[in-house]
Amino acid sequence: MNILLLGSGGREHALAWKIAASPLVDRLYCAPGNAGIAREAECVAFDLADHAGLIAFCKQNHIDFVVVGPEAPLVAGVVDDLEAAGIKAFGPSKAAARLEGSKGFTKDLCRANDIPTAAYERFTTPAPAKAYVRASGAPIVIKADGLAAGKGVVVAETLDEAEAAIDMIFGGELGEAGTELVVEEFLRGEEASFFVLCDGENAIPLASAQDHKRAFDGDKGPNTGGMGAYSPAPVMTEEMSRRTLDEIVLPTIRAMKALGAPYKGVLYAGLMITAEGPKLIEYNVRFGDPECQVLMLRLMSDLLPALLATRDGVLMAFDLRWYTDVALTVVMAAKGYPGAYAKGSVISGLEEAEKIEGVEIFHAGTKADGNRILANGGRVLGVSALGETVTEARTRAYASIARIHWPEGFCRSDIGFRAIAREANNG
Numbered sequence: 001m002n003i004l005l006l007g008s009g010g011r012e013h014a015l016a017w018k019i020a021a022s023p024l025v026d027r028l029y030c031a032p033g034n035a036g037i038a039r040e041a042e043c044v045a046f047d048l049a050d051h052a053g054l055i056a057f058c059k060q061n062h063i064d065f066v067v068v069g070p071e072a073p074l075v076a077g078v079v080d081d082l083e084a085a086g087i088k089a090f091g092p093s094k095a096a097a098r099l100e101g102s103k104g105f106t107k108d109l110c111r112a113n114d115i116p117t118a119a120y121e122r123f124t125t126p127a128p129a130k131a132y133v134r135a136s137g138a139p140i141v142i143k144a145d146g147l148a149a150g151k152g153v154v155v156a157e158t159l160d161e162a163e164a165a166i167d168m169i170f171g172g173e174l175g176e177a178g179t180e181l182v183v184e185e186f187l188r189g190e191e192a193s194f195f196v197l198c199d200g201e202n203a204i205p206l207a208s209a210q211d212h213k214r215a216f217d218g219d220k221g222p223n224t225g226g227m228g229a230y231s232p233a234p235v236m237t238e239e240m241s242r243r244t245l246d247e248i249v250l251p252t253i254r255a256m257k258a259l260g261a262p263y264k265g266v267l268y269a270g271l272m273i274t275a276e277g278p279k280l281i282e283y284n285v286r287f288g289d290p291e292c293q294v295l296m297l298r299l300m301s302d303l304l305p306a307l308l309a310t311r312d313g314v315l316m317a318f319d320l321r322w323y324t325d326v327a328l329t330v331v332m333a334a335k336g337y338p339g340a341y342a343k344g345s346v347i348s349g350l351e352e353a354e355k356i357e358g359v360e361i362f363h364a365g366t367k368a369d370g371n372r373i374l375a376n377g378g379r380v381l382g383v384s385a386l387g388e389t390v391t392e393a394r395t396r397a398y399a400s401i402a403r404i405h406w407p408e409g410f411c412r413s414d415i416g417f418r419a420i421a422r423e424a425n426n427g
Contacts, residue, residue, distance in 0.1 A: 002062050003304070005030045005041060006048055006078070007069025010331070010364035010382040011289035014296040015069060015303070016040040017362070022304040029061065035373050036363025048073045051081040058087045065090065067307060071286050074265075075101035075147060090307045092285050095261035099252070099283040103143045103182045106283055113255045115248055117280040118272075119185040126170045132183050133162045139186040143282075144169045146177030150225035150338065155186065187281070189274040190418070192233045193291050194244050196269075197306060199315040200262035203249055207298050207322050208236035209291040210418070215338060217414045224338045225379060228415030230328040230390055231294040234422050235273050244271060244278045252283070264310060293362050293382045294327035326419075328393035329384040330401060332411045334365070337378035345408035347373045347380070353403040358386040358396050380409060390419040 001024050005016055013036045020028050020040040031054075033043030046053055048070075058066065066082055068074055068091035077094030091097075098105045110117040118141070123129035133140055133156075142165040144152030152174055156162035162183075169178040191213075195206040210233035215221035236244075248269055256263045268284040268291070287295070296303070300321040309318045334341035347366070350373060354361050362384060365377015383400050387393030394416050401411060 001025060001064040002027045003029070004058060004061075004063045004066045005069060006066065006073055008032050008034050008037070009070065009289050010362045010379065011287050011292040012069040013037045013040070013362040013364070014293040014382075015067060015287070017360070018296040018299065018303045019067065022302045024302070024304050029063070031057075034363045034376070035366040035368040036361070038368065048078070049076065051078055054078070055082065055085045055087065058082070058085075063087060065308065067091075069286060071097070071100050071284065072147060074285050088311055090265060090311050092263055092265040093261060095259075096256055096263045096265070097285045098261070099256070099263070099267070100285040101147060102145055103282065104145050104180060107182055109252065109255055110280060113251045115251050115280060116276070116278065118187050120182050122180060122182055124180050126166050129166045129181060129183055130163050133159060133166070136183070136185070138162055141184040141186055142166055142169065143182045143184060144174050144177045145180035145182060146174075148174045148177040150223065152177055153223055155223065187272040187274055187279055189272040190235045191281070192236050192271045192273055193229075193288055194236065194241065194249070194269045194271055195287070195291070195295065196245070196249055196267050197310045197315060198253055198263045198265060198267050199310050199313045200257060200264050201253065201313070202315040203245065203253055203267070204315055204318055204320065205241060205245060206266075206320065207231045207295055208233040208241065209288070209294055210235070211288065211291055212412060212415055217412050222338055224333070226288065226290050226331060227333065227412045228328070228330045229288070229290045229294050230326060230393065230416045230419060231291070231298055232326070234419050240273060240278060244269060248278060248280050264313070266310075289364070290329040290331055290382050293329040293384045297327040297360060297384055297386055298323050298325065323386070325386045325388060326390050326393045327384060327386050328390060328397050328416050329362070329382045330397045330411050330415045331364075331379050332381040332383060332401065332404070332406065332409045333379045334375050334377070335408055335410050341378055342408065343374070343376050345375045345406065347375060347404065347406040347409070349403045349405045353383070353400040356385070356396055356400045356403075358393070359400045360384045361400070375406070375408065389423055390416045391423055394420065
């Protein structure tokens with residue numbers, strides 16, 4: 001088969017690495033790709049918003065299947081347009097992608113279907129939102145309704161922070177994403193990421209993961225797109241996974257089907273594991289980043305048939321096998337991220353860094369300049385490792401990072417700290 005993968009981040013490098021290993025693949029293209037993806041696929045430069053150009057490329061190159069990585073093209077309806085042109089695609093329709101494209105839509109769906117989630121209200125102007133915040137108290141969570149590339153969620157510790165977040169969102173800083181917002185109760189517990197493949201009716205769980213959203217050690221600093229992850233997440237016991245499937249995921253799939261928008265693709269439930277059990281924080285309609293990196297390292301099965309079965313509606317008879325090893329990813333980001341950062345700095349030492357046993361380095365914001373690798377984004381590398389324990393995987397990942405020379409970058413030094421504390425207590 002000829003496959004086209006859309007996207008350019010660490011998630012897409014992990015998907016390209018896994019798809020390229022499939023015996024079903026003749027040619028793998030990626031648009032636009034990055035310096036790391038170029039080792040696995042033929043990178044082609046075009047604008048993902050140009051659906052007509054995308055369809056023309058698929059027809060010229062006899063593409064059999066398109067795998068969509070990021071959320072923006074899904075929310076913009078790229079799968080609908082590809083399928084209408086007779087090209088098979090992996091990912092939800094525009095109507096189903098509202099689960100990520102509108103936080104308010106998802107919250108209303110939860111309320112209507114008794115899906116456990118944080119208490120909330122929706123607002124289209126600042127004054128009533130601020131009045132609700134003052135009545136509710138802090139800490140409290142403020143979320144832009146639309147896609148904001150990880151910048152639309154503020155966990156406000158004080159009322160002043162909450163009001164500033166409301167002003168920022170309605171002030172136009174996030175563009176169209178900020179025309180409406182959701183104010184949500186602050187949930188206490190441990191976060192986890194739960195992934196399933198859905199074919200419109202059936203769901204098969206993937207491995208669990210936990211990511212680290214804050215920029216700095218000890219879960220301090222601003223929220224980011226994710227500074228690291230590991231899999232499996234110890235908090236996602238068999239019972240917690242079953243409850244998440246029964247109480248959150250399956251009611252969502254039934255509700256979407258009833259709305260005439262059956263969900264096909266990967267569904268990523270961001271959870272808070274509270275004293276009462278799992279509660280939904282948010283849905284994403286694609287693989288997480290950096291969770292995808294740890295999932296792909298642990299997946300023993302061929303990924304491609306699973307993606308095809310998802311699109312074709314035949315997951316009922318499908319099963320996936322996983323390595324028992326733990327996988328851990330540490331994100332290296334440009335200094336200043338998630339705020340302003342510089343592009344164009346040189347990264348060296350990657351070949352030596354990849355020689356450590358069990359290590360795979362996934363590129364995110366990189367580009368090639370001749371033989372040099374340059375930083376070209378906020379999150380730049382995902383240094384990933386397998387190990388028998390979280391401790392072993394983390395030791396390998398940080399040993400690899402020690403060989404990378406990139407003074408303009410930074411990373412957290414404590415990825416996996418909760419799981420390592422658990423291992424120490426159990427040991």
